[in-house]
Amino acid sequence: MQLKFYHQPVLTTEVVRVLRPEQGRLIVDGTLGGSGHTGLLLASGAMVVGVDRDADALSYAREELRAAGERFTPVQGDFRDLPRLLAELEITRVDGILLDLGVSSHQLDTAQRGFSFQQDGPLDMRMDCGSGAPASDLVNTASREELERIFREYGEEPRARSIVHRLVTDRDKTPFTTTGQLAEAVERAAPRTGPRHPATRVFQALRIAVNDELGALKAVLEAAPALLNPGGRIAVITFHSLEDRIVKHFFKDTCAATLDRPEWPMPRPNPRHFFISVPGTPVAPGPEECAVNPRARSARLRGAERRSS
Numbered sequence: 316m317q318l319k320f321y322h323q324p325v326l327t328t329e330v331v332r333v334l335r336p337e338q339g340r341l342i343v344d345g346t347l348g349g350s351g352h353t354g355l356l357l358a359s360g361a362m363v364v365g366v367d368r369d370a371d372a373l374s375y376a377r378e379e380l381r382a383a384g385e386r387f388t389p390v391q392g393d394f395r396d397l398p399r400l401l402a403e404l405e406i407t408r409v410d411g412i413l414l415d416l417g418v419s420s421h422q423l424d425t426a427q428r429g430f431s432f433q434q435d436g437p438l439d440m441r442m443d444c445g446s447g448a449p450a451s452d453l454v455n456t457a458s459r460e461e462l463e464r465i466f467r468e469y470g471e472e473p474r475a476r477s478i479v480h481r482l483v484t485d486r487d488k489t490p491f492t493t494t495g496q497l498a499e500a501v502e503r504a505a506p507r508t509g510p511r512h513p514a515t516r517v518f519q520a521l522r523i524a525v526n527d528e529l530g531a532l533k534a535v536l537e538a539a540p541a542l543l544n545p546g547g548r549i550a551v552i553t554f555h556s557l558e559d560r561i562v563k564h565f566f567k568d569t570c571a572a573t574l575d576r577p578e579w580p581m582p583r584p585n586p587r588h589f590f591i592s593v594p595g596t597p598v599a600p601g602p603e604e605c606a607v608n609p610r611a612r613s614a615r616l617r618g619a620e621r622r623s624s
């Protein structure tokens with residue numbers, strides 16, 4: 316498969332600065348996507364294990380990165396399973412971990428994948444089409460309470476109740492099977508009030524729920540300290556406040572040398588003091604990058620370095 320455009324990577328200079336790829340270093344890119352970041356890490360001489368849930372991303376990367384030879388190892392899987400995926404390659408520790416969260420432009424732009432309300436397609440939204448249930452199952456079978464929780468928690472959708480009422484009424488007559496059908500029902504329940512399509516938050520929420528994106532993020536962060544060599548670094552690029560909050564709190568908890576509580580006479584050492592913060596992070600794209608790549612506007616890169624003990 317050869318495509319002209321798959322995905323424009325964000326914050327490329329910053330990723331290279333934080334991960335310090337060089338000959339002899341092994342980095343795992345947990346979100347291979349269009350292989351833009353991995354290509355840069357390989358170009359700096361590092362070896363890369365590239366993981367993605369999406370078989371399509373893997374076959375694109377195999378073609379694109381053919382010249383890297385044995386320095387690049389593609390693996391299909393969920394980054395929540397990194398310890399197992401690396402153990403299967405007989406790797407116990409790495410020098411860097413990159414996570415560039417969310418979906419690629421290619422996934423969004425492929426109507427068949429069902430991520431976008433801008434083109435009609437099957438209501439699917441799975442990153443790995445070979446496992447789990449499509450979004451249509453969730454929309455057609457989840458209880459009112461569950462759908463409302465998903466739209467509020469993952470989409471921060473203030474009109475969740477009216478939208479769910481509309482969806483539940485409609486699905487009893489005709490089950491939802493397409494993105495167009497869902498976008499149209501949401502727009503009827505919550506008419507447009509600004510430039511954003513009213514279905515934006517609902518689609519984000521369903522995508523997060525279908526792929527358990529926040530669960531996967533929490534699991535990989537917990538696994539990271541044991542996977543990184545001392546001095547190894549983790550870089551995480553987030554695109555919305557829900558995932559950014561998780562990364563921010565995780566780094567805050569694991570970069571603190573001591574813990575303190577009002578009832579303690581003095582601060583105590585933090586048993587989870589795994590990391591030190593990386594200077595110059597968090598960092599967001601500058602105006603030049605946002606001008607050429609509007610998707611970069613909401614990106615934020617956080618980094619942390621594994622302590623030696």
Ligand SMILES: C[S@@+](CC[C@H](N)C(=O)[O-])C[C@H]1O[C@@H](n2cnc3c(N)ncnc32)[C@H](O)[C@@H]1O
Pocket residue numbers: 322323324325345346347348349350351352353366367368369372392393394395415416417418419420442531
């Ligand atoms: C924003 S794109 C990454 C783009 C990539 N950095 C590049 O330079 O082209 C996110 C990719 O991560 C994958 N992904 C998201 N969550 C994942 C997970 N839990 N495990 C593995 N891959 C995941 C998606 O399938 C998608 O291909």
